[in-house]
Amino acid sequence: MAEFFLNDFFVNIDVAVYSFIDKIASPALDGIFTFITHLGDTPGIIWFVLGIILLIPKKTRKLGILMFAGLAFSSLINNVVLKEIIDRPRPYNVDPSVWTNAGYEYVWPGLIKQSSSWSFPSGHTSTSIGAAFALLLGCRKKHLAIGIPAFILSLAIGFSRIYVKVHYPTDVIAGALVGLIAAVAIYFIFDLLVFKKAIPALEKKINKKII
Helix, strand or coil, X not given: CHHHHHCHHHHHHHHHHHHHHHHHCCHHHHHHHHHHHHHCCCCCHHHHHHHHHHHCCHHHHHHHHHHHHHHHHHHHHHXXXXXXXXCCCCCCCCCCHHHHHCCCCCCCXXXXXXXXXXXXXXXXXXXXHHHHHHHXXXXXXXXXXXXXXXXXXXXXXXXXXXXXXXXXXXXHHHHHHHHHHHHHHHHHHHHHHHHHHHHHHHHHHHCCCCC
């Protein structure tokens, strides 16, 4: 399916965004976005740590469960299913004529290690947004101070994948959509089946509050 992305529509989007990145790039931004992009490294380091922290107090345990579920579900859809079906090569592995035919010169910046996995959709983006948006959906007013910054960070991780040029911009857009859809699905599934049925039944059986 990789040939699907060689049409002018996708190539023009990727070239336009990469051209913008080239204009704003600087040593300071290189350092910032290199750091940010590593926060989403497998298994989603920042989300794993935040999820553990949220699981500890009972008042935020539901948020931690939602975050881990969103992380796992988005990773399954994106990395196990979609990447293997679509098998789009990374921008540094694509035939250089794709860029030259569009009037653009792709230059690998070397800010991070190259990945050997397929490119579409962006795994860092989908898992980050899947985890953070599931968290945000579960937040009430008193927890928005956690949910909103987490979601903003997930967007920054997605953008960082474009900045360091390990993904096409269209990979990141698709990864964001996968993450959003996975998070919404997880929220409703867990709200209807886990938090309202399974966990209350377990709490009654063990005679102890879990969340």
